[in-house]
Amino acid sequence: MHVCCGVCSVWPLVYLKQYFRITIYYGNSIIYPESEYERRLETLEEYLGILNDPEITLVIPSYDSESYMKDLSLYDDHQEGGKRCYHCYEKRMTEAYDYAEENRYDYFTTVMSISNRKRADYLNEIGERLDKEHAHTRYLYADFKKDGGITKNEEMNKELHLYHQYYCGCVYSRREE
Numbered sequence: 001m002h003v004c005c006g007v008c009s010v011w012p013l014v015y016l017k018q019y020f021r022i023t024i025y026y027g028n029s030i031i032y033p034e035s036e037y038e039r040r041l042e043t044l045e046e047y048l049g050i051l052n053d054p055e056i057t058l059v060i061p062s063y064d065s066e067s068y069m070k071d072l073s074l075y076d077d078h079q080e081g082g083k084r085c086y087h088c089y090e091k092r093m094t095e096a097y098d099y100a101e102e103n104r105y106d107y108f109t110t111v112m113s114i115s116n117r118k119r120a121d122y123l124n125e126i127g128e129r130l131d132k133e134h135a136h137t138r139y140l141y142a143d144f145k146k147d148g149g150i151t152k153n154e155e156m157n158k159e160l161h162l163y164h165q166y167y168c169g170c171v172y173s174r175r176e177e
């Protein structure tokens with residue numbers, strides 16, 4: 001499962017671990033600056049420590065903001081939720097999906113649909129295409145906001161007091177806030 005940060009992973013992990021052994025792929029080189037990328041990773045690790053589930057593992061690829069910035073700078077004047085975000089979802093999901101395929105995971109999904117700011121229709125459209133492009137790993141359709149997921153995630157976060165970022169991640173979203 002691609003995970004973008006600690007706060008977004010709270011309810012989806014509790015939900016999915018009932019059915020799957022989960023490997024988290026923290027591929028989020030779009031996050032600016034690197035210190036913020038590290039802080040969100042530390043928050044995720046803090047939450048995993050609380051869950052203390054030996055069946056959940058964490059993969060941390062290297063931080064490579066250059067390639068993300070090069071691609072997304074084409075859309076620097078687009079608003080959050082538009083084309084820039086579509087390409088950002090696509091790039092992060094492709095990176096994580098390729099990892100899942102190479103390592104023979106049965107399913108892939110992303111936690112990002114839990115966020116009100118993220119478009120589940122875009123995420124699932126990209127996931128459907130990636131499913132067709134990969135022979136082994138299947139895409140697990142998800143909108144973690146649904147069925148009260150967003151409320152559960154908010155309530156659990158209130159209890160846990162995890163670090164909560166104020167912007168989505170890239171340098172553009174930081175400026176927009």
Ligand code: SF4
Nearest residue numbers: 085088168169170173
């Ligand atoms: S606002 Fe968020 S989803 Fe959109 S491009 Fe920036 S980091 Fe990616």
